[in-house]
Amino acid sequence: MSERFDTLFSGMSEENALNLIITDPSELDNPGVKYLAASRLGACTSQQSLDRLIEVASKESDNLYERITRRKALEALGRRKQKTALPVLIDALTDQDEPTVVNAVDSIARIGAALTTTQQQQLLTALNGPDNQKRAVIQALMRLNLPDSNGVIAELRADLNPLVAGAAHAHALRLTNRDESLGPLLNQxxxxxxGRRRAAVIDLGDAQHLAALEALTRCPVSMPLRAKSAFLIAKAQSEVSRNANSKDKTSTFLETLLQDDPRTLALDPLSPISPEAQAIRDGLQHRDEARQYAAAKALCEMPAAERLALIDDLEEHQGSDYGVHYLLASCVGLLELHERSDLVRGALQETGPQYSKSRIAAAWSCLRLRLDDQRPLIKELAAEHPWEPLRWSCTRVLEKMN
Incomplete structure (x- = not known):
């Protein structure tokens, strides 16, 4: 479970979680609280909670709830980032349950500790599994900066599954600077x-190739996912280059990505959405972010009077939808709709983790709408918010306000 959603189990005490995670599922009215308890312990810092997670992560079971709890415990160990958890994570690589192996692999990569030669070989052996497992293993090897010692990953660049091939291309880009692997990922x-677009965004972030930044600014995938990869690339480049021009160019790309204007995205593969109210409503709630962006673009192209009426209707009836909420906060600023500035103020003040991206949109909209009364809150977010893209956005907004 993402750290951004730790508030979901904030009411569960550590002591309660320690007990729930080892309680027999048959004794619980809601056995699902067991894996919630595992996530809770992942956010703890005590040795007792770490030991309990290791204990649960080491136990195999035929019971569905116990299996899911084990997966969550393996995932939580990655959050704890303690190398003492590596033995149980390595042991889990031989499990026949694919999600169990994937969670173990992800946590090994997240801990980031050096592996012994034997442990590296055990990780490589886990490539012999389903496609999702192959992808996770390649990503772990890449994030641990482990080379393709036996050429297996190189062969997977030709895999028929683009998610496997994409991870293999990213590995080649990051560890061997094989520039010809950039093209397939950019095309994807x-x-x-x-799903393939999202995978390519993740792979480009792992590859940390500067040439991918511009393409990420235009890709119709959710802004937070693109921002995560873009900041990985920016950080990697800042560590190898002190060139001022390069840093300015990188900052320009980050700013473009975070402002996220749907009118500048590469939406060509899609059929355009007509600037009609119902088509826009449907598009904004589509599961494909590209359709959401296309609907936001159509909203921007509506006649002014119809656009305002639709924004009001969307805010009233669909404003609790996180995606709609974000795009409304963005479009009001992009279109400089001063008469709807209260929508922007409200979005900036949302504290729920699910609205963090709306706060980014609102910060940029405050700049466009010249909402100087929001400067204290923007300054607070720039200094204290845990999410880097939001801190970075607020810092840049303050600079431009000045």
Whole structure:
């Protein structure tokens, strides 16, 4: 479970979680609280909670709830980032349950500790599994900066599954500077399949190749996912280059990405959404972010009077939808709709983790609408918010306000 959603189990005490996670599922009215308890312990810092997670992560079971709890415990160990958890994570690589192996692999990569030669070989052996497992293993090897010692990953660049091939291309880019692997990933950013686009965004972030930044600013995938990869690339480049021009160019790309204007995205593979109210409503709630962006673009192109009426209707009836909320906060600023500035103020003040991206949109909209009364809150977010893209946005907004 993402750290951004730790508030979901904030009412569960550590002591309660320690007990729930080892309680027999048959004794619980809601056995699902067991894996919630595992996530809770992942946010703790005590040795007792770490030991309990290791204990649960080491136990195999035929019971569905116990299996899911084990997966969550393996995932939580990655959050704890303690190398003492590595033995149980390595042991889990031989499990026949694919999600169990994937969670173990992800946590090994997240801990980031050096692996012994034997442990590296055990990780490589986990490539012999389903495609999702192959992808996770390649990503772990890449994030641990482990080379393709036996050429297996190189062979997977030709895999029929683009998610496997994409991870293999990213590995080649990051560890061997194989520039010819950049093209396939950039092409995949325009795939009609949203899952493949998202995978390419992740792979480009892992590859940490500067040439991918511009393409990420235009890819119709959710802004937070693109921002995560873009900041990985920016950080990697700042560590190898002190060139001022390069840093300015990188900052320009980050700013463009975070402002996220749907009118500048590469939406060509899609059929355009007509600037009609119902089509826009449907598009904004589509599961494919490209359709959401296309609907936001159509909203921007509506006649002014109809646009304002639709924004009011969307805010009233669909404003609790996180995606709609974000795009409304963005479009009001992009279109400089001063008469709807209260919508922007409200979005900036939302404290729920699910609205963090709306606060980014609102910060940029405050700049466009010249909402100087929001400067204290923007300054607070720039200094204290845990999410880097929001801190970075607020810092840049303050600079431009001045």
């Amino acid at each position: 950013l325009q795939d009609t399949n949203p």
